[in-house]
Amino acid sequence: MTTYTEITTLPQWETILQQSKEKPFLLLKHSTTCPVSAAAYREFTSAETELDMYLVKVIESRSVSNEIGSNLSVQHKSPQLFLVSNEEPVWHTSHWNITETNIIEAIQHHQG
Template sequence: MQWKEISTQDEWQEMLNRSQERPLLVMKHSTRCPVSANAWKECETYITTTSHKDVDYVLVKVIESRDVSNKVAEDLNVQHKSPQTILVKNNEAVWNTSHWHITQDSLEEALTGS
Protein backbone atom coordinates (compact mmCIF):
# COMPACT_ATOMS: atom_id res chain seq x y z
CA MET A 1 0.00 0.00 0.00
CA GLN A 2 1.07 3.58 -0.46
CA TRP A 3 -0.20 7.10 0.05
CA LYS A 4 -1.82 8.73 -2.97
CA GLU A 5 -1.06 12.42 -3.06
CA ILE A 6 -3.94 14.50 -4.33
CA SER A 7 -3.63 18.11 -5.42
CA THR A 8 -6.93 18.98 -7.08
CA GLN A 9 -10.48 19.32 -5.85
CA ASP A 10 -11.60 16.84 -8.52
CA GLU A 11 -9.21 14.21 -7.10
CA TRP A 12 -10.56 14.95 -3.63
CA GLN A 13 -14.16 14.55 -4.81
CA GLU A 14 -13.30 11.22 -6.42
CA MET A 15 -11.69 9.93 -3.23
CA LEU A 16 -14.53 11.26 -1.08
CA ASN A 17 -17.04 9.43 -3.28
CA ARG A 18 -15.02 6.22 -2.96
CA SER A 19 -15.40 6.45 0.82
CA GLN A 20 -18.92 5.11 0.28
CA GLU A 21 -17.34 1.82 -0.75
CA ARG A 22 -14.21 1.67 1.41
CA PRO A 23 -12.70 3.70 4.26
CA LEU A 24 -10.43 6.61 3.43
CA LEU A 25 -7.60 7.84 5.64
CA VAL A 26 -6.57 11.42 4.87
CA MET A 27 -3.24 12.84 6.01
CA LYS A 28 -3.00 16.64 5.90
CA HIS A 29 0.71 17.41 5.98
CA SER A 30 2.70 20.63 6.14
CA THR A 31 6.04 20.25 4.41
CA ARG A 32 7.43 23.14 6.49
CA CYS A 33 6.57 21.95 9.99
CA PRO A 34 8.73 19.67 12.17
CA VAL A 35 5.68 18.37 14.06
CA SER A 36 4.11 17.45 10.74
CA ALA A 37 7.36 15.79 9.63
CA ASN A 38 7.17 13.55 12.69
CA ALA A 39 3.50 12.75 12.06
CA TRP A 40 4.27 11.96 8.41
CA LYS A 41 7.03 9.59 9.52
CA GLU A 42 4.53 7.80 11.79
CA CYS A 43 2.06 7.54 8.89
CA GLU A 44 4.65 6.26 6.44
CA THR A 45 5.91 3.68 8.91
CA TYR A 46 2.36 2.58 9.64
CA ILE A 47 1.46 2.09 6.01
CA THR A 48 4.60 0.06 5.27
CA THR A 49 4.26 -2.19 8.31
CA THR A 50 0.60 -2.46 9.31
CA SER A 51 -1.63 -0.92 6.67
CA HIS A 52 -5.03 -2.36 5.84
CA LYS A 53 -5.54 -3.31 2.20
CA ASP A 54 -9.22 -2.36 2.30
CA VAL A 55 -8.46 1.31 3.06
CA ASP A 56 -7.49 4.12 0.68
CA TYR A 57 -4.68 6.38 1.93
CA VAL A 58 -4.59 10.00 0.75
CA LEU A 59 -1.98 12.69 1.33
CA VAL A 60 -2.83 16.39 1.06
CA LYS A 61 0.06 18.82 1.33
CA VAL A 62 -1.56 21.81 3.02
CA ILE A 63 0.78 24.50 1.70
CA GLU A 64 1.10 23.28 -1.88
CA SER A 65 -2.60 22.31 -2.16
CA ARG A 66 -4.28 24.76 0.19
CA ASP A 67 -7.56 24.80 -1.76
CA VAL A 68 -7.83 21.00 -1.47
CA SER A 69 -6.95 21.12 2.23
CA ASN A 70 -9.64 23.74 2.82
CA LYS A 71 -12.18 21.72 0.81
CA VAL A 72 -11.45 18.62 2.90
CA ALA A 73 -12.14 20.59 6.09
CA GLU A 74 -15.30 22.10 4.61
CA ASP A 75 -16.71 18.86 3.16
CA LEU A 76 -16.06 16.87 6.32
CA ASN A 77 -16.99 19.65 8.75
CA VAL A 78 -13.68 19.13 10.57
CA GLN A 79 -11.69 22.12 11.78
CA HIS A 80 -8.44 22.40 9.82
CA LYS A 81 -5.30 21.42 11.66
CA SER A 82 -1.88 20.51 10.40
CA PRO A 83 -0.75 17.87 10.68
CA GLN A 84 -4.04 16.03 10.82
CA THR A 85 -5.37 12.58 10.01
CA ILE A 86 -9.03 11.99 9.26
CA LEU A 87 -10.81 8.68 8.78
CA VAL A 88 -13.70 8.99 6.33
CA LYS A 89 -16.53 6.51 5.79
CA ASN A 90 -19.58 7.17 3.64
CA ASN A 91 -18.53 10.76 2.97
CA GLU A 92 -18.30 11.57 6.69
CA ALA A 93 -15.42 12.03 9.10
CA VAL A 94 -15.73 9.31 11.74
CA TRP A 95 -12.42 10.02 13.50
CA ASN A 96 -9.65 12.58 13.42
CA THR A 97 -6.59 13.55 15.36
CA SER A 98 -3.73 15.97 14.97
CA HIS A 99 -0.21 16.94 15.88
CA TRP A 100 1.61 14.63 18.33
CA HIS A 101 -1.45 12.36 18.59
CA ILE A 102 -0.74 11.01 15.10
CA THR A 103 1.03 7.75 15.88
CA GLN A 104 1.11 4.26 14.48
CA ASP A 105 -0.94 3.14 17.48
CA SER A 106 -3.60 5.83 17.04
CA LEU A 107 -3.93 4.98 13.35
CA GLU A 108 -4.28 1.28 14.08
CA GLU A 109 -6.86 1.96 16.79
CA ALA A 110 -8.90 4.16 14.42
CA LEU A 111 -8.78 1.65 11.59
CA THR A 112 -9.58 -1.42 13.65
CA GLY A 113 -12.04 0.24 16.00
CA SER A 114 -10.35 -1.21 19.06
Protein backbone atom coordinates in the same frame (compact mmCIF):
# COMPACT_ATOMS: atom_id res chain seq x y z
CA MET B 1 6.87 2.03 4.23
CA THR B 2 3.21 2.27 3.30
CA THR B 3 2.39 3.92 0.00
CA TYR B 4 -0.10 6.72 -0.40
CA THR B 5 -1.52 8.90 -3.15
CA GLU B 6 -1.08 12.66 -3.02
CA ILE B 7 -4.25 14.66 -3.64
CA THR B 8 -3.53 17.81 -5.67
CA THR B 9 -6.83 18.67 -7.39
CA LEU B 10 -10.43 19.23 -6.32
CA PRO B 11 -11.84 16.66 -8.81
CA GLN B 12 -9.42 14.08 -7.42
CA TRP B 13 -10.63 14.84 -3.87
CA GLU B 14 -14.30 14.69 -4.91
CA THR B 15 -13.77 11.24 -6.47
CA ILE B 16 -11.96 9.93 -3.40
CA LEU B 17 -14.67 11.28 -1.09
CA GLN B 18 -17.38 9.58 -3.20
CA GLN B 19 -15.46 6.30 -3.06
CA SER B 20 -15.59 6.41 0.75
CA LYS B 21 -19.21 5.22 0.43
CA GLU B 22 -17.73 1.87 -0.62
CA LYS B 23 -14.41 1.79 1.24
CA PRO B 24 -12.98 3.91 4.08
CA PHE B 25 -9.64 5.66 3.66
CA LEU B 26 -7.00 7.51 5.65
CA LEU B 27 -6.06 11.10 4.83
CA LEU B 28 -3.16 13.12 6.20
CA LYS B 29 -3.15 16.91 5.90
CA HIS B 30 0.58 17.62 5.91
CA SER B 31 2.67 20.76 6.17
CA THR B 32 6.03 20.38 4.44
CA THR B 33 7.51 23.16 6.61
CA CYS B 34 6.55 21.86 10.06
CA PRO B 35 8.67 19.48 12.18
CA VAL B 36 5.57 18.17 14.01
CA SER B 37 4.03 17.37 10.64
CA ALA B 38 7.23 15.59 9.58
CA ALA B 39 6.91 13.34 12.65
CA ALA B 40 3.23 12.69 11.86
CA TYR B 41 4.17 11.85 8.27
CA ARG B 42 6.65 9.21 9.51
CA GLU B 43 3.96 7.66 11.74
CA PHE B 44 1.40 7.77 8.89
CA THR B 45 3.72 6.03 6.44
CA SER B 46 4.69 3.42 9.05
CA ALA B 47 1.12 2.24 9.64
CA GLU B 48 0.42 -1.12 8.01
CA THR B 49 -3.13 -1.12 6.69
CA GLU B 50 -5.22 -2.39 3.81
CA LEU B 51 -6.97 0.97 3.58
CA ASP B 52 -6.18 3.42 0.82
CA MET B 53 -4.05 6.26 2.12
CA TYR B 54 -3.97 9.82 0.85
CA LEU B 55 -1.94 12.91 1.61
CA VAL B 56 -2.59 16.56 0.88
CA LYS B 57 0.12 19.16 1.30
CA VAL B 58 -1.66 22.07 2.99
CA ILE B 59 0.58 24.83 1.62
CA GLU B 60 1.10 23.54 -1.92
CA SER B 61 -2.54 22.44 -2.36
CA ARG B 62 -4.32 25.00 -0.20
CA SER B 63 -7.60 24.97 -2.18
CA VAL B 64 -7.84 21.18 -1.80
CA SER B 65 -6.98 21.41 1.91
CA ASN B 66 -9.66 24.06 2.43
CA GLU B 67 -12.27 22.00 0.56
CA ILE B 68 -11.45 18.94 2.67
CA GLY B 69 -12.01 20.97 5.83
CA SER B 70 -15.29 22.26 4.47
CA ASN B 71 -16.54 18.86 3.27
CA LEU B 72 -15.61 17.08 6.49
CA SER B 73 -16.76 19.94 8.77
CA VAL B 74 -13.61 19.80 10.87
CA GLN B 75 -11.59 22.87 11.78
CA HIS B 76 -8.25 22.90 9.98
CA LYS B 77 -5.14 21.87 11.86
CA SER B 78 -1.82 20.71 10.55
CA PRO B 79 -0.82 18.00 10.72
CA GLN B 80 -4.23 16.38 10.81
CA LEU B 81 -5.30 12.80 10.15
CA PHE B 82 -8.74 11.54 9.16
CA LEU B 83 -10.34 8.14 8.83
CA VAL B 84 -13.17 8.79 6.36
CA SER B 85 -16.10 6.48 5.76
CA ASN B 86 -19.34 7.22 3.91
CA GLU B 87 -18.14 10.79 3.22
CA GLU B 88 -17.70 11.56 6.93
CA PRO B 89 -14.75 11.64 9.30
CA VAL B 90 -15.42 8.72 11.64
CA TRP B 91 -12.18 9.52 13.47
CA HIS B 92 -9.66 12.34 13.33
CA THR B 93 -6.74 13.58 15.33
CA SER B 94 -3.88 16.02 15.01
CA HIS B 95 -0.33 16.90 15.96
CA TRP B 96 1.48 14.51 18.33
CA ASN B 97 -1.60 12.24 18.56
CA ILE B 98 -0.85 11.02 15.05
CA THR B 99 0.94 7.80 15.90
CA GLU B 100 1.10 4.43 14.22
CA THR B 101 -0.54 2.88 17.31
CA ASN B 102 -3.43 5.37 17.31
CA ILE B 103 -3.95 4.87 13.56
CA ILE B 104 -4.14 1.08 13.87
CA GLU B 105 -6.46 1.28 16.90
CA ALA B 106 -8.80 3.68 15.08
CA ILE B 107 -8.97 1.42 12.04
CA GLN B 108 -9.66 -1.67 14.17
CA HIS B 109 -12.31 0.16 16.19
CA HIS B 110 -14.19 1.34 13.10
CA GLN B 111 -13.95 -1.91 11.20
CA GLY B 112 -15.64 -3.70 14.06
